[in-house]
Amino acid sequence: MKAVSAAGDAEAVSGPAIDVRGLRKSFGTLEVLAGIDFSVARGEVVCVIGPSGSGKSTLLRCVNLLEEPTSGTVTVAGTEVTDPDVDIDKVRRRIGMVFQSFNLFPHLTVLENLTLPQRRVLGRDRAEAAGIARERLARVGLTDKESAYPAQLSGGQQQRVAIARALAMDPELMLFDEPTSALDPELVGDVLAVMRSLADEGMTMLVVTHEMSFAREVADRVVFMDGGVIVEEGAPEQVIGAPRHARTRSFLARLLTPATADLTEAAEAADGAGKRSGPV
Ligand SMILES: Nc1ncnc2c1ncn2[C@@H]1O[C@H](COP(=O)(O)OP(=O)(O)O)[C@@H](O)[C@H]1O
Ligand SMILES: [Mg+2]
Numbered sequence: 001m002k003a004v005s006a007a008g009d010a011e012a013v014s015g016p017a018i019d020v021r022g023l024r025k026s027f028g029t030l031e032v033l034a035g036i037d038f039s040v041a042r043g044e045v046v047c048v049i050g051p052s053g054s055g056k057s058t059l060l061r062c063v064n065l066l067e068e069p070t071s072g073t074v075t076v077a078g079t080e081v082t083d084p085d086v087d088i089d090k091v092r093r094r095i096g097m098v099f100q101s102f103n104l105f106p107h108l109t110v111l112e113n114l115t116l117p118q119r120r121v122l123g124r125d126r127a128e129a130a131g132i133a134r135e136r137l138a139r140v141g142l143t144d145k146e147s148a149y150p151a152q153l154s155g156g157q158q159q160r161v162a163i164a165r166a167l168a169m170d171p172e173l174m175l176f177d178e179p180t181s182a183l184d185p186e187l188v189g190d191v192l193a194v195m196r197s198l199a200d201e202g203m204t205m206l207v208v209t210h211e212m213s214f215a216r217e218v219a220d221r222v223v224f225m226d227g228g229v230i231v232e233e234g235a236p237e238q239v240i241g242a243p244r245h246a247r248t249r250s251f252l253a254r255l256l257t258p259a260t261a262d263l264t265e266a267a268e269a270a271d272g273a274g275k276r277s278g279p280v
Pocket of ligand 2: 178
């Protein structure tokens with residue numbers, strides 16, 4: 001590991017939470033990330049949007065090295081995770097990750113799902129882990145569910161347990177990969193409310209989502225990805241409200257009103273055809 005000077009320490013404390021430079025990732029001949037540069041400041045909430053297959057999940061997975069980048073650097077809170085000598089387990093401990101699928105242990109109660117990783121990874125004793133687990137369950141509004149098994153909970157409740165489990169590890173930043181995409185529509189709101197409260201408390205968050213109203217209201221910045229590159233990024237009211245690029249506009253049009261977008265395109269095409277042929 002590199003020796004870190006006192007000045008380096010200070011920089012590590014004040015620098016960005018996530019810094020990505022020239023990131024490329026290929027699977028065989030398929031280039032999924034084609035040169036990504038971006039950073040997330042401490043306390044910032046960044047939402048990543050973009051069509052399926054654009055590389056959003058791969059980007060998130062490169063941040064905590066669930067995928068190994070083909071080239072480029074990723075730095076998390078001052079530690080370069082792409083440094084071959086890095087203690088990646090130590091870095092991962094600082095990063096909470098919440099996936100579309102909740103990945104709870106089905107044979108453990110909610111409380112046990114929260115205490116097990118604290119005891120295994122952080123070495124906390126049973127009583128301390130349980131105390132922290134109960135505090136985090138209260139934060140996600142599930143105090144009364146600690147003895148339930150995951151199968152006895154709704155999808156939204158399971159996802160809130162998964163968020164509480166990540167919070168019990170005292171992460172410095174949280175990565176969310178489409179946390180509400182697997183949920184019935186009526187369960188999405190409670191999960192987004194928990195995420196909003198985390199953002200309000202100052203948690204650093206990188207969130208892949210299709211929930212445009214959440215991105216508009218909660219994100220400090222929105223990043224639009226397509227084809228393995230960042231097409232545009234900026235304030236939510238700009239990227240979502242007044243996108244500069246045609247690719248962003250067509251993605252948003254499809255997302256917000258899938259059926260009408262097609263109709264509008266058809267109408268525009270017909271209109272264009274009409275104009276080209278002129279009045280009859
Ligand atoms: N482990 C993998 N092996 C091969 N191809 C992969 C792998 N993971 C992702 N891909 C491909 O990379 C592309 C981007 O995937 P992904 O990052 O999941 O996109 P998104 O999250 O934006 O939908 C897709 O074409 C996907 O099939
Ligand atoms: Mg994905």
